[in-house]
Amino acid sequence: MTEEQQSESKPVAPTVKQNPDFEILYWIGCAASYDRRAQRVARATVKLLNAAGVNFAILGKEEKCTGDSARRLGDEFLFQELAEANIATLAKYKVRRIIAHCPHCVNALLKDYVQFGGEYEVLHHTQFLSQLLSDGRLKIEGEIPASLSGPLTYHDPCYLARVNGIHEAPRDVLNQSLAGRAGEQGVREMTRCREKTSCCGAGGGRMWMEEPPQQRVSTARAGEALATGATTVAVGCPFCLTMLTDGVAANESSARVLDVAEILTERLGL
Amino acid sequence: MTPTRETFGNISTSSQVVFYVVAVASMAVFGYGIWRRFRLWRQGQSISLKQLATGTVSQIATKIGPGLRRLLVDGLGQQRVRGRGLPSWAHGLMFAGFMMLFLGTTLLEINHLAEMVSKNLGFHHGLYYIIYELTLDLFGLLFIVGTSLFFARRLWKPPSVGHRGTDWLVLILFLAIGITGYFVEALRIVWQQPTGIGAQCSPVGLWLSSAFRGWTEGQARAAHLTVWWVHALLVFGFIAAIPFTRLFHLIAGPINLFLSKTVLGQLKPITLEEAERDGRIGVSDIRHLTSQQLVSLDACMECGRCEDVCPAFATQKPLSPKRVIQDLKGVMEHLADATPDTPLSPHDVIKPETLWSCTACSACVFVCPVRIDQLTLILDMRRHLTSEGGLSGTAATALRRMQSSANPWGFPQSERANWVPESTSPPPN
Numbered sequence: 046m047t048e049e050q051q052s053e054s055k056p057v058a059p060t061v062k063q064n065p066d067f068e069i070l071y072w073i074g075c076a077a078s079y080d081r082r083a084q085r086v087a088r089a090t091v092k093l094l095n096a097a098g099v100n101f102a103i104l105g106k107e108e109k110c111t112g113d114s115a116r117r118l119g120d121e122f123l124f125q126e127l128a129e130a131n132i133a134t135l136a137k138y139k140v141r142r143i144i145a146h147c148p149h150c151v152n153a154l155l156k157d158y159v160q161f162g163g164e165y166e167v168l169h170h171t172q173f174l175s176q177l178l179s180d181g182r183l184k185i186e187g188e189i190p191a192s193l194s195g196p197l198t199y200h201d202p203c204y205l206a207r208v209n210g211i212h213e214a215p216r217d218v219l220n221q222s223l224a225g226r227a228g229e230q231g232v233r234e235m236t237r238c239r240e241k242t243s244c245c246g247a248g249g250g251r252m253w254m255e256e257p258p259q260q261r262v263s264t265a266r267a268g269e270a271l272a273t274g275a276t277t278v279a280v281g282c283p284f285c286l287t288m289l290t291d292g293v294a295a296n297e298s299s300a301r302v303l304d305v306a307e308i309l310t311e312r313l314g315l
Numbered sequence: 316m317t318p319t320r321e322t323f324g325n326i327s328t329s330s331q332v333v334f335y336v337v338a339v340a341s342m343a344v345f346g347y348g349i350w351r352r353f354r355l356w357r358q359g360q361s362i363s364l365k366q367l368a369t370g371t372v373s374q375i376a377t378k379i380g381p382g383l384r385r386l387l388v389d390g391l392g393q394q395r396v397r398g399r400g401l402p403s404w405a406h407g408l409m410f411a412g413f414m415m416l417f418l419g420t421t422l423l424e425i426n427h428l429a430e431m432v433s434k435n436l437g438f439h440h441g442l443y444y445i446i447y448e449l450t451l452d453l454f455g456l457l458f459i460v461g462t463s464l465f466f467a468r469r470l471w472k473p474p475s476v477g478h479r480g481t482d483w484l485v486l487i488l489f490l491a492i493g494i495t496g497y498f499v500e501a502l503r504i505v506w507q508q509p510t511g512i513g514a515q516c517s518p519v520g521l522w523l524s525s526a527f528r529g530w531t532e533g534q535a536r537a538a539h540l541t542v543w544w545v546h547a548l549l550v551f552g553f554i555a556a557i558p559f560t561r562l563f564h565l566i567a568g569p570i571n572l573f574l575s576k577t578v579l580g581q582l583k584p585i586t587l588e589e590a591e592r593d594g595r596i597g598v599s600d601i602r603h604l605t606s607q608q609l610v611s612l613d614a615c616m617e618c619g620r621c622e623d624v625c626p627a628f629a630t631q632k633p634l635s636p637k638r639v640i641q642d643l644k645g646v647m648e649h650l651a652d653a654t655p656d657t658p659l660s661p662h663d664v665i666k667p668e669t670l671w672s673c674t675a676c677s678a679c680v681f682v683c684p685v686r687i688d689q690l691t692l693i694l695d696m697r698r699h700l701t702s703e704g705g706l707s708g709t710a711a712t713a714l715r716r717m718q719s720s721a722n723p724w725g726f727p728q729s730e731r732a733n734w735v736p737e738s739t740s741p742p743p744n
Contacts, residue, residue: 058735075722077734084734091736105732109721117675117694119597119701120714121585127721156581203676208580240681244626249675249694253713253723262626262674 058091060105061138067102069173070138072145072154075110076283082290083283086146086304090170092315093306097182101144107134111153118250125161128153132163146170146306148204148211148282149248155209169205171215171281171305178221183313189225190311192301195276197223198233199305200266200289201242202282212239215281215305222312233273243269245292247284258295267292271300278302318513319440322427325506325536326543334547341551348558349566352613355650359606362574382573385686389572395684399620405464409489412458416496419451420550448516452500456519459493462486477617477637481560488553495546497523502539506532567613568685574607575686579677582694597698601646601659608692612644614685621679621689627672634672636679636689639665643692661696667705670697 056063061070071094077087094101112127135143143165145151155167177183199219206212220231237243246262256262267289270278278293278300280286290302303311323331367378389395391414396406429436439447466486472478500520505527514521527535557565590596598604621636622628628635642664649659670693679689700706706714716725 056735058732060732073731073734075724078731079722079724079726079734087734088736103732103735106728108731109728110717110723112717114723115714115717116582117697118706118710118714119694119697119699121596121698122587122590123714123718125584127717130721152580156578160581160584203674203678204580207681208677241624241678243624244674244676244678246626246630246674249673250710250713251674253710254671255709256630260630260632262630265626265630 057095058087059102061102061107061140062105064100064102065138066100068100069142069144070135070140071101071103072143072147072150073103073108074145074147074150074283076147076287078108080283080287083286086283086286086306089304089306089310089315090146090174092310093174093177093183093313096313096315097177099177099182102138104134104138109134111150111157113149113153113157114250114252116153116157117248118253124157128158128161128163132158132161135163135165140165142166142168144168144170144173146281146283146304148202148209149284151211152204152208169209169211169214169281171218172211174306174309175214175217178218183309185221185224185312187314189223190314192311193223193277193308194226196229196233196274197277197279197308198235198270198273198275199238199279199281200235200245200270200285201238201240202280202285203242203244203248205281206238206242207240210240212242215279218305218309219279222309232279233275235269235273237269245280245282245285245288247288252284252287261292261295263288263292264295265292267296267298271296271298276300277308279305279308281305317440317444318509318511318516319444320503320507320509320513322423322430322437322439324503325539330540330544337548337551341555344555345557348555348563351651352558352563352567355647356606356609356613358602358650359604359609360602362606379573381576385572385575386569389684389686390569395682395686401464402468402618405461405468407461408457409461409465412454412456412461412493415450415454416458419447419454422447445512445516449518452517452519455493455496459490462489462493466490473619475619475622475637477619477641479561481556485553485556485560485562488549488556492546492549492553495542495549498542499539499546500524502527502535502542505530505535506539508532561616564614564616564685567610568616571607571611571614571685571687574610575688577680577686577688577691579680582691585698595699596702597700598692598695599660599662599699601643601650601661604643604692604695608688608695609647611685611687612640612647615640615644615687616685617641618684620682620684621687624678624682626674626676626678632672633666633669636693639669639689639693640687662699665696667700670700671706671710673697 061067071090073087076083109127109130111131112124115127116124143154145154145167146169148169151167151169154165174183197219199215201212216232223231243266244262245266246256270289271293278289280289280302281304286302286304293300293302368375393407393410397403423439426437426439429438469478469482469486497519500517501523504514504517504520504524557563585596617637619637625634625636643661646659646661646664653659673690673693675690675694677690713723717723720726721728
């Protein structure tokens with residue numbers, strides 16, 4: 046069989062059982078597993094991983110919620126139950142390296158699980174994509190699509206930028222995706238960015254709570270993003286994706302809210 | 316002639332004796348003030364300080380290294396005070412002036428004690444003297460400028476900054492100490508009549524001394540003694556006031572910097588054994604906080620940075636991280652006259668809505684200059700609420716779904732990979 050035929054017969058997102066020799070595990074998280082909008086982020090990421098020929102696998106039905114929200118809502122033992130189940134599953138498949146597109150999963154896998162014996166190398170998908178770009182495994186070629194010609198800003202997720210210090214990788218992916226635009230260079234920054242970013246309103250279990258419209262953190266933050274003049278708001282977290290999409294709508298704007306991976310697939314025409 | 320001045324020059328022996336008696340008295344008040352807070356801190360959960368000092372030298376160094384680093388970088392280096400424009404400058408100037416004057420006064424005292432042993436042990440002369448006088452003369456100005464900026468800020472009253480009546484006492488005390496210090500120096504120059512470098516090395520004092528041109532030596536000596544006493548009593552008043560005013564952060568701030576082990580995004584696990592032994596989960600009594608957490612409450616200066624960056628506060632929710640710290644501190648203060656059985660629940664003063672408003676974004680922890688961990692305090696209290704079934708509504712539903720379906724949406728586990736694109740070839744078997 047030629048290499049091409051092989052890749053055709055392989056699932057686009059193989060499970061750890063289908064691809065036991067995987068090099069890196071892609072942790073999907075609950076949002077991309079069940080939320081229709083966030084599912085598109087996972088699909089975009091999978092397209093990019095496939096395009097770069099990354100040997101990865103997913104846990105599929107064996108993945109459970111990391112328990113981040115449970116722990117931060119104060120339910121320590123529910124969190125521990127989920128953490129122990131996930132750590133056992135990860136051990137069963139000898140997982141050492143993980144990529145995740147949800148900063149809450151990244152933080153849980155990196156900082157919560159280590160307390161219960163789960164030690165992994167965890168990368169946010171933007172870090173991994175930035176590596177793929179610099180290694181030349183993903184190549185930016187051709188004309189930039191018209192959809193990416195407008196001003197773009199990036200909202201740093203708290204659990205990524207502040208809590209884990211990851212803020213250059215997403216900018217690197219975005220700036221490379223925007224390269225070749227007429228007139229404008231790179232990402233437009235909000236006043237509160239990187240470690241000083243402001244919350245989307247969904248952390249600490251607030252994702253699961255109702256907020257009166259006049260008190261929505263997401264509306265305020267989306268207002269800051271739109272104040273840059275951006276017509277595209279890039280995010281790096283499925284919670285931020287939901288919150289800022291609502292926030293942009295509450296600001297009566299037609300700006301697009303997209304994950305960094307979606308912007309890169311758009312640029313690559315995938 | 317070597318440039319120098321006599322330590323306690325123009326101060327009679329009887330005055331010196333009274334000086335030392337007052338010094339001991341003010342230190343005693345200072346010590347009592349610290350001890351009364353220390354007694355409160357000790358009622359928290361043990362943080363095993365003894366462990367820090369056990370083991371081989373290198374083991375101890377690894378244990379206390381990070382704390383010392385925080386003291387040097389965050390404390391002496393003022394790393395976390397920076398970034399707020401003028402108030403940061405004000406603190407930096409006041410801090411630099413204060414530390415240098417404190418160091419200078421200590422050296423002067425060492426010199427005085429050394430000279431009591433033997434005149435030959437005195438070191439307050441020559442090149443050392445020139446550098447000493449010049450440094451203190453200039454840093455005194457920084458101290459006064461920094462204090463004046465804070466004075467202006469207190470008049471301005473930014474809403475996020477806490478204000479208490481004693482803040483004025485502290486600022487007036489500081490200004491008075493700085494100004495009388497210069498008068499002591501100027502009047503000493505008038506009666507001592509130093510020449511050459513010995514006079515030039517105190518430029519501010521020398522400039523001020525010109526105001527007393529024409530005074531006789533006798534007049535200058537009398538005025539010098541009076542102002543010297545005023546200056547000394549102000550300083551002793553300041554030392555005694557430290558534990559009873561906002562100045563207490565001079566003590567609690569560095570202790571908290573040394574003890575605080577905050578890692579953003581990480582929480583302390585609770586084991587089932589602990590939960591069974593204690594018969595509770597989380598914090599339902601102020602004594603359930605650790606001693607370090609109690610110290611951190613006293614480290615708070617109410618600078619308001621946490622409140623300024625809090626997304627819940629910004630959207631008119633009932634949460635201010637600063638308020639939470641102050642409320643907890645209020646409960647801690649009740650420990651002073653409580654018996655071990657008196658229940659002192661923080662939940663009596665901090666409402667559940669306040670605790671549920673937090674998005675755990677860590678912004679408050681990130682900006683706190685003295686590394687208070689507001690988030691962990693909030694989550695420790697949430698743990699208690701949740702264990703008592705205090706969470707209701709959609710968030711409680713999400714928790715139940717996480718329990719039953721391992722995801723907060725409550726969809727079946729079997730559908731977890733349904734997002735995988737259609738084009739996927741069917742999995743083998």
